[in-house]
Amino acid sequence: MNPLDRRYLSVAIVDANLRRVRPLADFTELQVTARDNARGTATITISTEHPALADLQADGAGVVITWMGKTLISGVALEREADGLPGGLVPFEITDDWSLFDTPAWVRPGNALGTISLDDLAQAWHAPGDLKTGTVQSQVGYYAWNAATMPAETAAKTLIVENLVSRMGLQLRVEPDRGRGRIVAIPEVRFGSIDEALETILFDAGGSLEVFQNPGDEFAQVVWREPNVFPSPIDPASGLLSELKYTRTLGATRVVVGGNGSDAGRMFAEKRDDTGLESRSRWPREIFESTNDVELTWPEDLDDEFKVPKYFFLVAGITQEQRDAASEVLRRTGEQALADNAAGLSISAKLTTSERFYFGPGGFELGDRLNVRIAGVNVEERIAEVEFVVDSDGVQITPTLGENQAPERRQAKQLQALRRNQRKDLRK
Secondary structure (H helix, E strand, O other): OOOOEEEEEEEEEEEOOOOOOEEEOOOEEEEEEEEOOOOOOEEEEEEOOOOOHHHHHOOOOOOEEEEEEEEEEEEEEEEOOOOOOOEEEEEEEEHHHHHHHHEEEEEEEEOOOOOOOOOOOOOOEEOOOOOOOOHHHHEEOOOOOOOOOOEEEHHHHHHHHHHHHHHHHOEEEEOOOOOOEEEHHHHOOOEEEEEEEHHHHOOOOEEEEEEEEEOOOOOOEEEEEEOOEEEEEEEEHHHHEEEEEEEEEOOEEEEEEOOOOOOHHHOEEEEOOOHHHHHHHOOEEEEEEEOOOOOOOOOOOOOHHHHOOHHHOOOOOHHHHHHHHHHHHHHHHHHHHHHOOOOOEEEEEOOOOOOOOOOOOEOOOOOOOEEEEEEOOOEEEEEEEEEEEEOOOOOEEEEEEOOOOHHHHHHHHHHHHHHHHHHHHHHO
């Protein structure tokens, strides 16, 4: 087989109701970057005289792009810097169906936003304790998960089903939850986007969440895919890598977590690395991480002067469940900080394609894990993204193992994190 045969590629136009309109084969250029557990991008360019132009310009029109029978990306198509003169080119940018997760995750997806009585909780939940009419006593303004931890698949699909399917009625089919993936600490949800919550849920989740439309289907679907693991290490001299970069980092061994409160009343906790790194290091490395996400539910009869965050775990009347929930937030914050500042050897590699080593069903796919032998050790990384370029020169496929280290990708991730933190601060 030729793993770069253009005949493996299929592009179809669909209308606003997700019905197939026509195939699109004679485009000028196609560029796709599909990403694991993240939004992909795609641009397809046609001429101003192309017979399918009007179909693509129709309200809500989109495309479904498949490779070897599996959807690479699907979503709405919109012109981007198109040439309006005769004989020009019209690039269409594809908005990945992952963008559905930009939708806010409500505190109570089954409730209305406004209240109809003084006893109506609207976008709040009943916390332990007695409710008091016309006040927020014993109410909490965050989504009420049914457990502090759960499988990543369960957490992700819960938010998607309750917000996109049940609340908004989207043409979205979510496969039944089978409790796959690693056990994760659930994020706090308070009208941030579903995508923000998924970023926490899917961090090192042990699986891939996919949202796409298949050709011929009049709906999009959400599925969980367990990764394939290829244990045999790839040698840098094998010819299977077109680029290989690696970085060693010292990493942090301890995290001081600053929680709720200010000045003398602030709560603190510590999280230490439990892999033995500190004993192997020249000296411990300690960092500080801040969070205000601890939900402090105080006894109703406690005077305000005694509501001091650093004493929360010692105050009589605080239930063990409330203590455990607060501890879990501090622990999760510390673990995330250790993971973000972990020591080790990280790689970014671009893979080549051959008859026996190729991207697609039967070969390796997004989210699969491969091993690379570098600097005397085996490093396992996931296929985080794959780039497709289809033009007059043929098909080029470049899968990336590990995080793409291109400056523009790093800047995009930093900007995304900054905007996420700004939105989080505004919601406080």
